[in-house]
Each structure stands twice: as C-alpha cells, then as structure tokens.
Amino acid sequence: MKHIINYLGALLAVVLIGSTFTACSDDDANGSANVGLGIKAFFPTKVVTNQPITINGSGFDGVTEIDFPGGAKVTNFEIVSDNMIRVNAPSGIAADGGKLIVRTADDQAESRMDISLGHTNVTGFSKQSGEQASGGELIEVYGSDLEFINSVELLNAEGVPQLIDHKDFYRKGTSKMVFRVPKKDIFDGTFVGILHTYDGQEILMPELTYKPGAEEGHWETVKTPIWTNGGTLGEINWSSDYRFASEESKTGEECYAVPMDVWNKMKAETFFITIKGDNPQVRITTGWWSTNLTADDIMPGNDLLTDNGDGTWTVEITLGNSADLLGLVDEQHLLFTGSGYTVEEIYFAEEVWVPGGNDDVEVKVPVWTNDGTLGEINWSSDYRFSNAESSTGEECYAIPMDTWNKMKSEPFYVTVKGDNPQIRVTTGWWSTNLTADDIMPGNELLEDNGDGTWKLTVDLTSSADLLDLVDVQHLLFTGSGYTVEDIYFIEIVSGGGGSGGNEVVIWQGDGSAGAVSWSSQYRFSNAESKTGEEIFAIPMDQWEVIKTKTFYLDLQSDDPQIRVTTGWWSTT
Structure with a gap:
C-alpha cells in the first residue's frame, strides 16, 4: 500500500468556504451557446463597493467600459479571456439595482438579470x-449580507x-x-475584534477574553443526519424523486416528510x-419548479460544490440565501433535481473540539434536541x-431509518x-x-x-420484547417529574496522541497504479485545478496545508529513486 500521510495536531475537516451565486438567462438545462458580444452570467448578483465580480459571456476582447446601474462606469478591469471579465464593483451603484452593460467601440450588451x-x-x-x-x-456572526465581510481583525500573540x-x-x-480563532497566535488578554467589509465598514465585535489553545487536541466534524438514501432512489435525470x-x-408526493423542528432548522441554518x-x-x-436557490445550476467548479475525492460531492445549502425559495418551500416543498447524480444523504454538520492527551474522549452525537416546545412529563405521551x-403523526419526532x-x-443516552x-421507557402503546x-x-x-440534569443510558437490546415492538408501536419516554432535553449517541475518539499529533491520511493507493518507472501515474492536483490527468484531486483545505506544512509519503520498495x-x- 502506498499512501500520503500528513501529521497534524488538528484533524482536517473538509470545509466549504463561502457562498457565491451566479446569475444567468433562463436557458435550457444544458445551456446555450452565445454568439458575438453578450453577457451570459455574472456572480455574485448582490454586491457592495469594491466587491470582486466575475462576468461570463462572449466577445469580451474588445470591451472598453462596463456600466453599472445608477450611472457608475468602470474602465479599469481585467479581461481574462474573450469569455471572462473580472471587475471590482464601483461606488455609486443605484440602491434599487439594475442591469449590467458591457461596451465595445461599436457595440454593447446588457445582462438579463x-x-x-x-x-x-x-x-x-x-x-x-x-x-x-x-x-x-x-x-x-449573525445578521444579513454577511458575505461581504472580507476579513476579521484580531491581535496576534x-x-x-x-x-x-x-x-x-x-x-x-x-x-x-463563522471564523476560527487562531490556535496559538492569539493575544492572551481582553480586546475588541473588528469585522471588515469590502465597502469599508468596520464593525466592532464584543470585548472577549482570548486565550491560546491547548497544546494538543483536534476538531471532530459531527454529522447529524436528516435523511439517508436507503438505496431505493437512484440517479436523477430531471426527475422529482x-x-x-x-x-x-x-x-404524499415527497420521498420524506421532515419533522417540523428539523425543517425549521433547515430553513434557518446551513x-x-x-x-x-x-x-x-x-x-x-x-x-413546483417555481424558483431556484441559485440562478445557475450547481456544477463542478461552483463554490457550493466540493469534490470529496471518492466519487462523491458535498453541496452546501443555505436556504436563507434565496428569499423567494425560502418563502415558498413550506407550501411547495424542496426538490433536488438536475442530472448525473444520486442523493446519498442530507445532514447538518457541527464541529466539536476534542481535547488533547492520550486518553480516549467522548464526543456527543445528537439524535434529537428539545427546542423548548415540550415540557415536563406527567404520565403523558x-x-x-x-x-x-x-410515522403516524402521533410522535414528536420521526427518526431517520x-x-x-x-x-x-447500540446504547444511546437521554438527558x-x-x-x-421517575422514568418509564415503554412503547407508544404502553404494552411493554x-x-x-x-x-x-x-x-x-x-x-x-x-x-439539575441526569444522564439516562438506554439499551433497547436489553429487552427483547420491547425491541420487537418499537418499529410498529414506537418508543415512549413517560413517567413524571422530568423534561427530556436531548437524545444522543456517544462516540469515543482518540485524544491528542502525545507530541507527534494525529496521523491523517490524505490519499491511500489501492494497488492499481503499480510501480513507478519514470511515469506520471502518481500525479496529484487540487480539487479546483483538476484536469483528469491526476490520480486524485485533493480537497482545497488539505491542499493548502500540504503547501505550507510538512507531509509524508509512505512507499514500498527495496531501492527507490x-x-x-x-x-x-x-x-523539482
């Protein structure tokens, strides 16, 4: 086996950075070719002064001026190619927005969006x-139009x-x-951080007391499943599956009805x-196919789509980025369509800090959390x-299969x-x-x-009668004198592992590439620059670490060159 190993003190998580949106004309699903000068797409569609914008189209080699709504004109921009222009948004754009116009000496083209x-x-x-x-x-950080924050100012050590x-x-x-406080290079003391935006705003953060992080430990990404494909639904081809x-x-048209607390969380969070x-x-x-989350379909190269390097992709979804969609999903539902893919799972992702040391550490993996709507039990259901x-509608939550x-x-836990x-764990029919x-x-x-809280350990396998009935009769926590706060699993993960840090495998060969003989089969790219010539496209966060930190190659040979x-x- 050949594999590349990176020794890091922190577990690398594949993180989606940012949300960029593309505007385009209402072409067919596969797009259409442009002839002559024309604007096909631009992103983002909402900007502030100094915001970088990319315009895609055709005939851009001769463009001399870009007009923004409100009379703002720009002549200083980068023509990347005949099909792409990069420009920073000028000041003076009209508050109510409008069309973009690109001009050449004898022609002009206006955006449809x-x-x-x-x-x-x-x-x-x-x-x-x-x-x-x-x-x-x-x-x-919470608010609106936060995509225009371009840096956070803190004090270093x-x-x-x-x-x-x-x-x-x-x-x-x-x-x-969401940003991460630098692990070690942070001032040990109290100060006010500053958020900076493209258009020059300086927004003060609360006055916090900052402390450098512990020597050992790492972050664990914990998934909370919403829905998992059990294999009954296959590849999409512009269908409504x-x-x-x-x-x-x-x-009855949906493949899954999401419990209300989870649905509301999906509407409010990424x-x-x-x-x-x-x-x-x-x-x-x-x-109803009435409005979309993004103006253009999401395809490889879009910031919302991350190549996991194993034949799967992760799509980051924030419904709040489209007010129109957010306003309609309650009635019209939410649909993932398009072509060339199967939906494997839907989930929330949160990061949990695992302290260092050689001891195993418990990590809490949530199943259900009381949002405050359910109160104290008094022999109720x-x-x-x-x-x-x-699901029959009698339950407070329908748990993914x-x-x-x-x-x-497996044992799980209830707070x-x-x-x-006084706790009785029984079926919904109170039968056993x-x-x-x-x-x-x-x-x-x-x-x-x-x-003021208690941890209840539940192992359904300890009662064969109950275990046989819960699929049909459901699971009920009743009794008196308590409120259920949450239900969760506990996963055991290794701690810091001493001074050497944790071993993180970036890529591992399956033996198919064979021995090197001045060949190019062990060629690696990052996920954004892949061409199909590489054996593996490395996720961008790991690529950036590879470029800045030491990593290791484990190979098999008697006398390698x-x-x-x-x-x-x-x-070289």
Missing part, C-alpha cells in the same frame, strides 16, 4: 462581552493586529458567518447533502418517537431535567417496558450530572 446593492448588517454574535474565546474555537482573510473563514453565508416536505405540509456522480448538475428548487417509515436502526442495536425523575421497575435516582442507568516535480516536469 439585475445586479443589486447589498449592505452588511450584524445583529449578534455567538460570544457575548466578557466571555472567553479559546484558540481554535469557532465564533459565529505579540499584540499586533492580524487579519483573518475571508478565504480562511470556516463558513460564509448571507445570514451567518428527491422531493422533501415538512411534516405539516406533506402530500445544511449539506452528499451526492454521487461523475459530473453532477444540481438544481435546488421547489416541488408527549415524548413519543417513531422511525421515518412508521439509519439512526433508528443504530438506536436498536432529562428534574429534581426527582424496558425495565421491570421505573427508573429513578439510585438506579444504575441514571447518572446525576450535578447541574524518487523525484518530486510538477505534473509538467518543469521543476
């Missing part, structure tokens, strides 16, 4: 004044201002931006889908759960809140119980967390 003017407005932060922020920690560029943000969207509704608006296909064309629209296939099956085969809880006696303080299955060069053999 409008360009609009944005303005960043920050409404809150995940950290409040007086709180501590540790190195390596994620900080969230010496107390000198440093900028975190927008390309290094953990997540960047219109309603939420992958249509999703909320539980309250289901019509979520992700994994798709499988060689060259996917993804359109995210309503079940409020906390009834079903699987997605046996893969998670349900895992709950039937309850109450002074003296998990334990002969109700679970109360003193029972070994119930652990006092010391903060190794040359590390470019794919063009131009330098």
Whole structure:
C-alpha cells in the first residue's frame, strides 16, 4: 500500500468556504451557446463597493467600459479571456439595482438579470462581552449580507493586529458567518475584534477574553443526519424523486416528510447533502419548479460544490440565501433535481473540539434536541418517537431509518431535567417496558450530572420484547417529574496522541497504479485545478496545508529513486 500521510495536531475537516451565486438567462438545462458580444452570467448578483465580480459571456476582447446601474462606469478591469471579465464593483451603484452593460467601440450588451446593492448588517454574535474565546474555537456572526465581510481583525500573540482573510473563514453565508480563532497566535488578554467589509465598514465585535489553545487536541466534524438514501432512489435525470416536505405540509408526493423542528432548522441554518456522480448538475428548487436557490445550476467548479475525492460531492445549502425559495418551500416543498447524480444523504454538520492527551474522549452525537416546545412529563405521551417509515403523526419526532436502526442495536443516552425523575421507557402503546421497575435516582442507568440534569443510558437490546415492538408501536419516554432535553449517541475518539499529533491520511493507493518507472501515474492536483490527468484531486483545505506544512509519503520498495516535480516536469 502506498499512501500520503500528513501529521497534524488538528484533524482536517473538509470545509466549504463561502457562498457565491451566479446569475444567468433562463436557458435550457444544458445551456446555450452565445454568439458575438453578450453577457451570459455574472456572480455574485448582490454586491457592495469594491466587491470582486466575475462576468461570463462572449466577445469580451474588445470591451472598453462596463456600466453599472445608477450611472457608475468602470474602465479599469481585467479581461481574462474573450469569455471572462473580472471587475471590482464601483461606488455609486443605484440602491434599487439594475442591469449590467458591457461596451465595445461599436457595440454593447446588457445582462438579463439585475445586479443589486447589498449592505452588511450584524445583529449578534455567538460570544457575548466578557466571555472567553479559546484558540481554535469557532465564533459565529449573525445578521444579513454577511458575505461581504472580507476579513476579521484580531491581535496576534505579540499584540499586533492580524487579519483573518475571508478565504480562511470556516463558513460564509448571507445570514451567518463563522471564523476560527487562531490556535496559538492569539493575544492572551481582553480586546475588541473588528469585522471588515469590502465597502469599508468596520464593525466592532464584543470585548472577549482570548486565550491560546491547548497544546494538543483536534476538531471532530459531527454529522447529524436528516435523511439517508436507503438505496431505493437512484440517479436523477430531471426527475422529482428527491422531493422533501415538512411534516405539516406533506402530500404524499415527497420521498420524506421532515419533522417540523428539523425543517425549521433547515430553513434557518446551513445544511449539506452528499451526492454521487461523475459530473453532477444540481438544481435546488421547489416541488413546483417555481424558483431556484441559485440562478445557475450547481456544477463542478461552483463554490457550493466540493469534490470529496471518492466519487462523491458535498453541496452546501443555505436556504436563507434565496428569499423567494425560502418563502415558498413550506407550501411547495424542496426538490433536488438536475442530472448525473444520486442523493446519498442530507445532514447538518457541527464541529466539536476534542481535547488533547492520550486518553480516549467522548464526543456527543445528537439524535434529537428539545427546542423548548415540550415540557415536563406527567404520565403523558408527549415524548413519543417513531422511525421515518412508521410515522403516524402521533410522535414528536420521526427518526431517520439509519439512526433508528443504530438506536436498536447500540446504547444511546437521554438527558432529562428534574429534581426527582421517575422514568418509564415503554412503547407508544404502553404494552411493554424496558425495565421491570421505573427508573429513578439510585438506579444504575441514571447518572446525576450535578447541574439539575441526569444522564439516562438506554439499551433497547436489553429487552427483547420491547425491541420487537418499537418499529410498529414506537418508543415512549413517560413517567413524571422530568423534561427530556436531548437524545444522543456517544462516540469515543482518540485524544491528542502525545507530541507527534494525529496521523491523517490524505490519499491511500489501492494497488492499481503499480510501480513507478519514470511515469506520471502518481500525479496529484487540487480539487479546483483538476484536469483528469491526476490520480486524485485533493480537497482545497488539505491542499493548502500540504503547501505550507510538512507531509509524508509512505512507499514500498527495496531501492527507490524518487523525484518530486510538477505534473509538467518543469521543476523539482
């Protein structure tokens, strides 16, 4: 086996950075050719002063001027090719937006879509004044038009201002931006950070107490599944197979009715889908095909689509980026269509910091969280759960099948809140119980967390009768004197592993490429510059680390002769 290994102190996560939107004409699904001077697409469609814009079209070699709505004209821009122009948005764009116009000496072309003017407005932060922020920690920023934040200013370890560029943000969207505090190079003390925007705004952050991160540890990306394809749905070809509704608006046309708490979270937060296909064309629209999330279909090269390097892709979805779509999905549902791909799963992704050291560390993987709508139990059936296939509407949450099956085969945990809880775990029909006696303080299955909550361990395999019935009769937590706060699994992950850090495999050969003999089969590219000549396209976040840090090659040979060069053999 041949594999490249990178020794890092932090686990690398494939992170989607930013959200870029493309505007285009309403061509057919496969696009249409342009002849002569014309604007086919531009992105982003909402801008502020100094915002970089890319215009795609044809006949651009002779363009001398670009007109923006409101009379703003630009003559200083970059003609990348006959089909592409890069320009920074000028000041003076009309507040209500309008068309873009490109001009040559004897011709002009106008965009079909409008360009609009944005303005960043920050409404809150995940950290409040007086709180501590540790190195390596994620900080969230909330508001509107946050995609125009292009850097965050913090103090480095010496107390000198440093900028975190927008390309290094953990997540960047219109309603939420997330950045990571530098792990070690951060001032140990209290100060106010600054958010900078393209158009010159300086937005003050809360005054936080910053601390460098621990020597050891890493971040774990934890997936919370929304839906998983069980293999019954195949490749899309402009079909409506992958249509999703909320539980309250289901019509039978959807492949899955999403529980309301999860649906509302999908409308408010970024979520992700994994798709499988060689060259996917993804359109995210309503079940009525009435409006789309993005003006252009999402294809390889789009910032919302990340190549996972294993034949699958990750699509980042923030429904809040399209007010029109967001306003319609409750009634018209959500549809993933297009061609050349299969939807494998839909999920939320959160990062959890795993402290260092050699000891194993518990990581909490959520199944369900009470959003505050359900209160204290008094021998009621409020906390009834079903699987997605046996949903009857009587349950508070229908659990995706893969998670349900895992709950039937592995221990899971329930956090309850109450002074003296009496817990009965039974079926929705109250037909048989998990334990002969109700679970109360003193029972070994119930652990006092010391903060007014308790940790309940549930192993459905310990009751064969209950296990046989839950698929049909559902699972119920009843009793008295407590509120269910959340349900979750615990996964054990390795800690820091000592001074050497953790070993992260970037690529591993399967033996098919064989031995090198001055050949080019072991050629690697990054995900954005792949040409098909490489054996593996490395995700961009790992590529950037490879360029800046030491990595290692593990090879098999008695007497190797190794040359590390470019794919063009131009330098070594």
